[in-house]
Amino acid sequence: MLAGIRPRSTAGAERSVGGPGETGSVTTRLPVAPAPASAGAAHARNGTLGLPQGIALYIASVLGTGLLVLPGLAAEVAGPASVVAVVAVIALSIPLAGTFAALAARYPDPGGVASYARRALGDTVARMTGYWFMFGVAAGAPVVAVLGAEYVTAVVGVDRAMIPVLAAAIFLPPFAVNAFGVRLAGWVQFVLTGLLLAVVVLVVALAAPAVEPQNFTPFLPHGWAGVGTAVSLFVWAFAGWEVGTHISGEFRNPRRDIPLATGIALVVTGACYLVLQVVTVGALGGAAGDGQVPLLELARLGSTDLGTVLVGTIAAIVALGVLNAYLAAFAKLGSSLAVNRDLPRWFARGAEAGGIPRRALALTGATFLAYFVLMLATGIDLTPFILVHTSSMVAIYAIGMVAAVRLLRRGTPGWWMALVATVLCAGMLALAVRSLLPAAVLAIVAVAVTVWRRIRRR
Numbered sequence: 001m002l003a004g005i006r007p008r009s010t011a012g013a014e015r016s017v018g019g020p021g022e023t024g025s026v027t028t029r030l031p032v033a034p035a036p037a038s039a040g041a042a043h044a045r046n047g048t049l050g051l052p053q054g055i056a057l058y059i060a061s062v063l064g065t066g067l068l069v070l071p072g073l074a075a076e077v078a079g080p081a082s083v084v085a086v087v088a089v090i091a092l093s094i095p096l097a098g099t100f101a102a103l104a105a106r107y108p109d110p111g112g113v114a115s116y117a118r119r120a121l122g123d124t125v126a127r128m129t130g131y132w133f134m135f136g137v138a139a140g141a142p143v144v145a146v147l148g149a150e151y152v153t154a155v156v157g158v159d160r161a162m163i164p165v166l167a168a169a170i171f172l173p174p175f176a177v178n179a180f181g182v183r184l185a186g187w188v189q190f191v192l193t194g195l196l197l198a199v200v201v202l203v204v205a206l207a208a209p210a211v212e213p214q215n216f217t218p219f220l221p222h223g224w225a226g227v228g229t230a231v232s233l234f235v236w237a238f239a240g241w242e243v244g245t246h247i248s249g250e251f252r253n254p255r256r257d258i259p260l261a262t263g264i265a266l267v268v269t270g271a272c273y274l275v276l277q278v279v280t281v282g283a284l285g286g287a288a289g290d291g292q293v294p295l296l297e298l299a300r301l302g303s304t305d306l307g308t309v310l311v312g313t314i315a316a317i318v319a320l321g322v323l324n325a326y327l328a329a330f331a332k333l334g335s336s337l338a339v340n341r342d343l344p345r346w347f348a349r350g351a352e353a354g355g356i357p358r359r360a361l362a363l364t365g366a367t368f369l370a371y372f373v374l375m376l377a378t379g380i381d382l383t384p385f386i387l388v389h390t391s392s393m394v395a396i397y398a399i400g401m402v403a404a405v406r407l408l409r410r411g412t413p414g415w416w417m418a419l420v421a422t423v424l425c426a427g428m429l430a431l432a433v434r435s436l437l438p439a440a441v442l443a444i445v446a447v448a449v450t451v452w453r454r455i456r457r458r
Helices: 039-044 051-062 066-106 113-121 123-156 160-178 182-210 223-237 254-287 294-300 304-339 358-377 383-407 413-431 437-457
Strands: none
Touching: 051 182, 051 254, 051 304, 066 113, 066 223, 066 254, 066 383, 066 413, 113 123, 113 304, 113 383, 123 160, 123 304, 123 358, 123 383, 123 437, 160 182, 160 304, 160 358, 182 254, 182 294, 182 304, 254 294, 304 358, 358 383, 383 413, 383 437
16 A cells, blocks of 8 residues: 555655755754764665564554543444544545655655655744644653553552652653664564554453444444544544654665555554454443543453453553654654754754764653643643644644645655645644644744844844
C-alpha cells in the first residue's frame, strides 16, 4: 500500500529545497559538534535505525494510552457500533499516515513537519510548527505518565497519593535511554512493543471465551450520532504518525524502511484496537464503559490474579513506550530548531544523523517538568493539558498536509493522500476550534520572533 509512494527525485533528499520566504533549511546547516559541518556531511552519515526498531517506534507512537481507556469509552457512547467507529478511523488514518511516510522518505530530516513547512511555506510557519510540537505537544507527556500511574494504582491497590511519585518514576527510564541515543532507544522500544503486543494478545485470549452474541444487540443503541462521537475519540488514538518524521534521518534506508514501518504499524495498531473493541463489547456488554479501568475488567474475565498483573504490565509498558518514542522526536526537533536559530544555538549539538542531542533532551525534560509541576498545582486536572496537546497536534497536522500538497509530486499516490488528508485536517480544525487558543499563542510567539529579527536587521 505505502511501498509504492515515490519521491520526486533521488537526490533531492540531501540538498536544500527552497520555499517562499525561506532563508535556508535544516539540511543545509546541520552542525557536527564541536565544529560546524555542512548538510552533505551530516546526511552522508547513515543512520542506525533498522526496520524492526522503526516499526516498534511507530507502533509505540500510535498505540498509546488510548489502549487503556478508549475501548470502554467508545462502547459507552456508541455501544456495539463502536466497532464501526474503529474501522472508520483506521480508513481515515491511511491518507494521514501515508502522507507523513511519503514526506519522511523524501526528506529525512530531524526537523520533521517543521522542515517540510520551511521548504513549502517559509521560516515563520516552520517556527510555528516547531513551537507547537516542542512546547504544545509536550503538554501531553505528564498526561501519559499520570494515566500510567493511575492505572497502576488502581491495579495494585495503593493509595492515590502515590500517583505523583509513580508518574515521576515513569518519566526517568525513557530519559536515561534516550541520553544514549536513538539506536538504544529503538532497541529498547522493540522489546517494549513486543511485550505490549504479547500481553494484549494474552488479555484478548483470556476474555474471548466470555464473548456473547447477544451483547451486540441492539447494534445502534445511541444512533449514528454515537458512532460519530466514538470516531472523534478514536481519532486521537490514531494520532502520532508525525513522530516518525523527526527520526527519519536516523534510518539506515529511510526511502525503503519508513513506508514499510508506517504500513506495518498501521496494520498492527488497527488490528489491536479493532480486536480489543470487539472483545470489549462482546464480553462486557452494557457494562463496558462503567469502570475506570475497562481493560482490567476484561482481563479478569479469564483470570482475576493473572488479569491484574497483565493490565498493570500493559499500563507500565504503554507509558514507558510512548514517552520513549516521543522523547527521541522531541530531542531531534529541539536540536533542529536550534540549527535554524529558532532556539538558542547552544541546543543545536546532536542534530546530525547519528548524533545524540543531549542538550535538546535536557530542554525537553525542563519543559516536561514545568508542565508536571503545573499539573500537580492544579490538583492533577488533566483536561487543560490534553487541550494544549491536542490543539497543537491538530495545527501541526494541518500545516503538514498543506506542505505535503506543495512538496510532493502532483498525481503521485503520496500527493493524492496528502490532498485527502488536507480535507480531513480541515474538518479536525473545525471540530477543535474551541481549543486552539494555546496553539494561537505559540503562533504569535513565532511571529514575534520574525518581527524582532527584521527589526534587528534594520
